[in-house]
Amino acid sequence: MFRRWPDADPATIAVIVEGRTALVPPGASAAAAVLVAGFRHIRETPVEGRERSPYCMMGICFDCLAEIDGVPNRQSCMVEARPGMRIRRQIRARKIDPAPQ
Amino acid sequence: MTRYDAIVIGGGLVGSAIAYGLAREGLRVALVDEGDVAYRASRGNFGLVWVQSKGDGAPHYQRWTRRSADQWPALAAELSARTGISVGHERPGGIHLCLGEAELEERRARMERMRIQSGNFGFEYRMLDHRELADMLPGLGPSVTGASWTPYDGHANPLNLLHALHKAFVEKGGRYIPNTTIGDAKAAARDFRIAIGDREIGAPKVVLAAGLGNSGLAPLFGLSAPVEPQRGQILVTERAQRVLPMPTTTIRQTVEGGIMLGDSQEDVGFDTSQKPVIMQTIARRAVLSFPWVRDLRIVRAWAALRVMPPDGLPIYDQSERFPGAFTANCHSGVTLAAAHANLYAPMVAAGALDPALDLFSARRFDVPALA
Numbered sequence: 001m002f003r004r005w006p007d008a009d010p011a012t013i014a015v016i017v018e019g020r021t022a023l024v025p026p027g028a029s030a031a032a033a034v035l036v037a038g039f040r041h042i043r044e045t046p047v048e049g050r051e052r053s054p055y056c057m058m059g060i061c062f063d064c065l066a067e068i069d070g071v072p073n074r075q076s077c078m079v080e081a082r083p084g085m086r087i088r089r090q091i092r093a094r095k096i097d098p099a100p101q
Numbered sequence: 102m103t104r105y106d107a108i109v110i111g112g113g114l115v116g117s118a119i120a121y122g123l124a125r126e127g128l129r130v131a132l133v134d135e136g137d138v139a140y141r142a143s144r145g146n147f148g149l150v151w152v153q154s155k156g157d158g159a160p161h162y163q164r165w166t167r168r169s170a171d172q173w174p175a176l177a178a179e180l181s182a183r184t185g186i187s188v189g190h191e192r193p194g195g196i197h198l199c200l201g202e203a204e205l206e207e208r209r210a211r212m213e214r215m216r217i218q219s220g221n222f223g224f225e226y227r228m229l230d231h232r233e234l235a236d237m238l239p240g241l242g243p244s245v246t247g248a249s250w251t252p253y254d255g256h257a258n259p260l261n262l263l264h265a266l267h268k269a270f271v272e273k274g275g276r277y278i279p280n281t282t283i284g285d286a287k288a289a290a291r292d293f294r295i296a297i298g299d300r301e302i303g304a305p306k307v308v309l310a311a312g313l314g315n316s317g318l319a320p321l322f323g324l325s326a327p328v329e330p331q332r333g334q335i336l337v338t339e340r341a342q343r344v345l346p347m348p349t350t351t352i353r354q355t356v357e358g359g360i361m362l363g364d365s366q367e368d369v370g371f372d373t374s375q376k377p378v379i380m381q382t383i384a385r386r387a388v389l390s391f392p393w394v395r396d397l398r399i400v401r402a403w404a405a406l407r408v409m410p411p412d413g414l415p416i417y418d419q420s421e422r423f424p425g426a427f428t429a430n431c432h433s434g435v436t437l438a439a440a441h442a443n444l445y446a447p448m449v450a451a452g453a454l455d456p457a458l459d460l461f462s463a464r465r466f467d468v469p470a471l472a
Contacts, residue, residue, distance in 0.1 A: 046340040098240025
């Protein structure tokens with residue numbers, strides 16, 4: 001569905017999206033990595049479970065929410081992909097662990 | 102000149118609830134709304150339908166608030182059926198958290214005073230210690246010494262409520278006039294003419310529900326509405342799975358999962374800016390109450406101005422000089438929405454306020470100054 005510009009930097013950064021390895025160029029966002037990995041949607045909305053993909057890619061729309069390295073609900077378009085980063089899609093509302101610390 | 106049965110000035114929660122109630126009574130109603138350029142407390146509301154903190158020393162206010170909370174489920178169901186908009190109302194009871202022994206003792210005394218003041222009307226409440234409370238609210242912080250609980254409290258989505266009231270009003274045949282600041286107003290008994298832009302509308306009844314704008318409007322109609330702005334600031338977290346089964350005075354989790362933190366009070370005039378020191382205080386109190394809030398991201402924050410009468414109680418009046426002119430002023434547009442639609446509007450339609458509202462008249466401020 002998504003193709004990279006032919007003149008882009010070589011894809012040398014390997015991240016893990018839902019267990020699959022995806023390669024993106026240096027400076028690419030985590031949202032871009034999810035798209036490169038071939039996922040149709042990155043999140044399902046908290047209330048109605050609707051499928052959403054990254055949209056604005058500039059930190060406004062909150063439709064690219066993902067769990068990055070264990071932290072839920074991150075705006076993945078604002079996070080630079082790093083080698084070995086683990087990205088999971090944000091499926092509905094994040095959990096809260098209210099157990100006393 | 103276009104004539105109506107009633108003109109409501111102000112399209113926020115107070116005005117639109119009354120306008121909807123009047124339209125439902127069969128009146129031809131115009132609702133004049135300044136629009137989103139207005140201060141519009143309805144946009145910044147915390148969303149509590151709250152009973153337990155209101156009316157200490159003023160049992161008539163306690164009763165009025167509770168009657169509204171009792172009317173709320175019917176209003177929510179009616180708006181949902183008429184408009185398809187869910188206003189997110191729940192009434193699971195509510196909690197006021199106390200941090201430290203002093204707060205708890207003060208709360209205990211206040212709740213008992215309110216129970217005594219309620220007389221035969223009754224006021225059911227319980228004081229809960231930390232252990233009992235920890236069974237009700239998950240992940241309670243150790244600084245919470247206890248809480249008061251009443252079954253009367255609940256919460257709703259203020260934006261959906263405003264949307265639903267507007268939609269229901271228009272569907273009942275109401276005429277919504279947006280983005281309009283009223284110009285010249287001519288008042289005579291049961292004959293009011295109001296300039297909007299280059300035209301005029303008229304009606305035998307007018308209801309002033311313009312929030313902070315009422316203080317300037319009221320004298321034109323022989324009324325008094327000495328309301329002042331009181332700033333409140335709110336923080337909202339990302340949406341999360343629901344863990345809070347009921348709202349508290351300062352922290353509530355919405356139907357959609359976001360957690361709202363609020364209840365600051367500042368007298369700073371018409372300044373709607375946000376102040377980090379207040380936001381820190383709100384956040385700190387939230388984390389003391391529920392340490393797990395620390396892990397949640399704040400996604401939005403705002404400030405808004407409450408419409409505050411000098412003693413905090415609503416002001417309701419019909420003009421003695423110009424009968425037919427009514428006013429409604431309060432800082433609880435959500436809590437009192439059901440009273441305004443289901444109780445106040447029928448009184449306006451009938452042409453007389455119920456004697457139960459006498460104590461809410463602005464005449465209470467006309468105390469002769471002592472030398």
